[in-house]
Amino acid sequence: xxxxxxxxxxxxxxCSRCGGWRLLGPGLLWTVLFCLLPxxxxxxxxxxxxxxxxxxxxxxxxxxxxxxxxxLYGRIFGQSLLLAGMTTGICLALxxxxxxxxxxxxxxxxALLLIFIMILFWTNFLVRTYAxxxxxxxxxLLNTALMQLHxxxxxxxxxxxxxxxxxxxxxxxxxFMVLPLYAAIERIDPALIEAAWDLYAxxxxxxxxxxxxxxxxxxxxxxxxxxxxxLGAFLTPDLLGGARSMMVGNLIQHEYLVARDWPLGxxxxxxxxxxxxxxLLGYFNAQSRQAGERGER
Amino acid sequence: xxxxxxxxxxxxxxxxxxxxVDHVSLQISRGxxxxxxxxSGAGKTSLLRMLAGFETPDAGDILxxxxxxxxxxxxxxxxxxxxxxxxxxxxxSVTQNVAFxxxxxxxxxxxxxxxxxxxxxxxxxxxKRDRMPGQLSGGEQQRVALARALVNRPAVVLLDxxxxxxxxxxxxxxxxxxKTIQAQVGLTFVCVTHHQEEALALSDRxxxxxxxxxxxxxxxxxxxxRPENLFVARFVGVSNEVRGxxxxxxxxxxxLLPGDVSSSRVIRVSVPAGLxxxxxxxxxxRPERIRITPxxxxxxxxxxxxxxxxxxxxxGSEWQGVVRIGESLRWTIHASNTAAGSRPVxxxxxxxxxxxxxxxxxxxxx
Numbered sequence: 059x060x061x062x063x064x065x066x067x068x069x070x071x072x073c074s075r076c077g078g079w080r081l082l083g084p085g086l087l088w089t090v091l092f093c094l095l096p097x098x099x100x101x102x103x104x105x106x107x108x109x110x111x112x113x114x115x116x117x118x119x120x121x122x123x124x125x126x127x128x129x130l131y132g133r134i135f136g137q138s139l140l141l142a143g144m145t146t147g148i149c150l151a152l153x154x155x156x157x158x159x160x161x162x163x164x165x166x167x168x169a170l171l172l173i174f175i176m177i178l179f180w181t182n183f184l185v186r187t188y189a190x191x192x193x194x195x196x197x198x199l200l201n202t203a204l205m206q207l208h209x210x211x212x213x214x215x216x217x218x219x220x221x222x223x224x225x226x227x228x229x230x231x232x233x234f235m236v237l238p239l240y241a242a243i244e245r246i247d248p249a250l251i252e253a254a255w256d257l258y259a260x261x262x263x264x265x266x267x268x269x270x271x272x273x274x275x276x277x278x279x280x281x282x283x284x285x286x287x288x289l290g291a292f293l294t295p296d297l298l299g300g301a302r303s304m305m306v307g308n309l310i311q312h313e314y315l316v317a318r319d320w321p322l323g324x325x326x327x328x329x330x331x332x333x334x335x336x337x338l339l340g341y342f343n344a345q346s347r348q349a350g351e352r353g354e355r
Numbered sequence: 356x357x358x359x360x361x362x363x364x365x366x367x368x369x370x371x372x373x374x375x376v377d378h379v380s381l382q383i384s385r386g387x388x389x390x391x392x393x394x395s396g397a398g399k400t401s402l403l404r405m406l407a408g409f410e411t412p413d414a415g416d417i418l419x420x421x422x423x424x425x426x427x428x429x430x431x432x433x434x435x436x437x438x439x440x441x442x443x444x445x446x447x448s449v450t451q452n453v454a455f456x457x458x459x460x461x462x463x464x465x466x467x468x469x470x471x472x473x474x475x476x477x478x479x480x481x482x483k484r485d486r487m488p489g490q491l492s493g494g495e496q497q498r499v500a501l502a503r504a505l506v507n508r509p510a511v512v513l514l515d516x517x518x519x520x521x522x523x524x525x526x527x528x529x530x531x532x533x534k535t536i537q538a539q540v541g542l543t544f545v546c547v548t549h550h551q552e553e554a555l556a557l558s559d560r561x562x563x564x565x566x567x568x569x570x571x572x573x574x575x576x577x578x579x580x581r582p583e584n585l586f587v588a589r590f591v592g593v594s595n596e597v598r599g600x601x602x603x604x605x606x607x608x609x610x611l612l613p614g615d616v617s618s619s620r621v622i623r624v625s626v627p628a629g630l631x632x633x634x635x636x637x638x639x640x641r642p643e644r645i646r647i648t649p650x651x652x653x654x655x656x657x658x659x660x661x662x663x664x665x666x667x668x669x670x671g672s673e674w675q676g677v678v679r680i681g682e683s684l685r686w687t688i689h690a691s692n693t694a695a696g697s698r699p700v701x702x703x704x705x706x707x708x709x710x711x712x713x714x715x716x717x718x719x720x721x
Contacts (some may be wrong), residue, residue, distance in 0.1 A: 249442035252409055255429045256436045257456035257503070267455070271446040 097331070104324035112318030122325035131309070131326070135333070138305040141220065142289035145227040146235075149284045150277070152228070153235035158269070160236075161243040172240070175233050183230060187297050190226055191217060194298070218300030226294040234283040242276025243269070278341075286334055306330050359421070360385040360543040361406070361511060366415035368401050368567075375401040377567035378415070383545065383560075388537050390546045392554040393564035394590070399547045402564075403513055406545060407436045420510050430459075435504035439515040441496045443488040449475070449499050450484045456507040474506040477536060494525045501533070505540055512537075514546040518553060530556055551591050555579065563587050585637060585718055594639045595686040597660075601626065601634045601717065611638055611717070622658045623712040635720045642689040644714040647676065649700050652707040659709045662686070664702050678706060 104122055107115040125131075160171045178186070193199045194216040201213040216222060246269070254268045270277065292307030299305070304312075306326065313323035361383040368376040376398045383389045391399035404410040406417060408429035417424040419433060435456065443452050450471055457467045475481045478498040488496055497517065504512050517533065518526045534557055537544050548554050554561050555575040562572045563586070571578055571587045582588035585596075599611040604626050611622040614635075624638055651661050662680040674690045686708060700706050 247440065247442065249438050249440050250444060252429070253436070253438060253442040253444070254455070255409075256407060256434075257507070258430045258459035259455075260430060260459075263459055268444060
């Protein structure tokens with residue numbers, strides 16, 4: 059039997075109503091099972107009450123959300139937003155020149171450098187973060203080197219600080235900034251850059267008037283890909299920040315696993331999600347309004 | 356030349372092992388429409404990119420308005436390039452595109468507005484000023500690209516294959532428009548093209564290039580009527596050739612003894628200064644300078660070769676035929692269609708080809 063005939067028949071008998079749903083089905087199922095359902099569970103738990111020994115009692119309560127008003131949480135959220143924002147900014151500042159440099163190389167060199175960036179993913183993130191501990195700690199590589207060069211006399215206090223966390227976050231998420239930026243820059247017709255240059259643009263004007271507008275989708279994608287995971291990061295602040303630095307991720311992890319207060323942990327998670335979604339929606343709204351004013355579709 | 360716009364001095368550019376531009380020297384006057392004509396790989400684009408500042412010469416220098424361009428980056432040069440692909444900024448409107456250069460030069464806003472609208476007027480795009488480049492036709496995009504260069508009133512406007520991306524029907528009117536605009540603004544235009552008809556129609560003067568070297572510089576009619584070498588003769592128009600030995604040179608006239616036609620006939624030619632008897636030369640005649648007559652004409656006072664018509668095609672304004680002379684020589688003739696419906700000579704018929712001695716150009720074989 060002709061292997062094509064059965065599928066041909068299926069195509070030949072379209073059902074305009076249900077056809078769309080059938081195509082949408084797998085994706086929809088995936089989203090409901092692995093995204094919507096877990097969120098609903100977390101949402102439900104956030105309105106429940108903590109049991110005496112850490113279990114979840116299904117008694118409706120707004121207590122957890124009232125607890126969120128505690129200034130300590132505000133400070134941790136603020137610090138997390140600041141760290142994630144700085145991570146995003148630094149990644150963008152480092153990533154753009156790097157992506158631009160790679161995108162303007164001959165194709166074979168581009169592939170080589172992209173492989174160098176991807177190689178980072180071949181090693182476990184945990185192992186790579188431990189490597190930073192090895193470099194930054196009091197008797198670590200960096201301090202030993204600086205001491206032997208007689209640049210410093212006593213070891214610097216590098217590890218277990220917000221700076222160390224920032225370094226770890228930038229290190230961990232820089233590739234997520236570089237790759238979408240590279241994809242966006244690589245698509246720009248080199249003649250456009252030459253045209254700007256020919257029309258008296260200096261580097262800054264070229265960047266601001268031509269490169270940024272033309273790579274905006276890549277910039278947005280890169281920032282989203284860096285900001286959201288940095289905001290919720292817990293491994294990096296846990297290992298590099300120690301007791302002195304706590305981000306939302308650590309707080310949530312602490313509530314779930316150490317304090318065994320699942321309802322409070324869930325409420326914190328919901329707040330984090332609201333902040334992320336709120337800022338994304340706000341941004342996209344501003345974008346489309348701006349586009350609307352310019353008369354674009 | 357008193358009013359020199361561009362002075363190119365012994366310019367050299369290497370691309371790897373090949374010489375893309377090989378000791379090129381050219382002088383271009385202010386307000387001139389100058390074309391660089393040649394096949395691909397002739398070095399004309401390299402030359403243009405060195406004028407714009409995108410490539411650095413390996414030797415030699417370029418002077419624009421008497422100022423050396425060595426070490427001057429593209430954004431400091433008094434030149435603007437009209438890109439082959441137009442390279443319009445896709446995120447800017449027509450007005451924003453045209454205003455870009457003036458904004459970069461930090462001109463006062465009032466002057467920018469004034470100059471942009473005057474330039475859009477010039478290229479007849481005032482009604483499309485708020486469109487985005489993606490909403491324009493090819494011809495309109497071409498005019499925006501031109502306006503974006505002209506608005507800056509540069510010392511030199513560079514054009515890279517300006518009409519190559521246009522549809523065939525659009526090229527002719529755009530040629531005329533380009534020429535008219537150039538005459539109106541009075542700026543120096545340097546245009547790179549591989550399209551010989553375009554170069555002849557547009558240029559005040561042009562340089563024919565091949566393998567990095569300038570083969571000849573001159574007005575279009577100089578290049579067409581008096582090619583100095585076989586490359587120019589063949590690249591600019593159709594060349595009907597016969598090889599032979601030059602004899603009896605006297606007072607600018609001489610006789611050619613044809614080498615590759617088994618003919619007892621001699622050919623009278625006018626001889627450029629510097630050529631003497633005994634030289635091996637090629638004589639070339641343009642197709643429309645040859646008169647084709649059926650049968651073997653006995654004597655017309657002019658040069659005459661006998662042949663047989665191989666093909667004859669009708670293109671409306673004229674007949675274009677190929678005539679075989681002797682064993683191996685084939686000449687192309689263009690006969691104007693001056694009388695209605697008359698096919699001049701049938702295929703296979705014996706014909707006489709006649710031309711005046713002045714119309715034959717003698718080129719020494721090197």
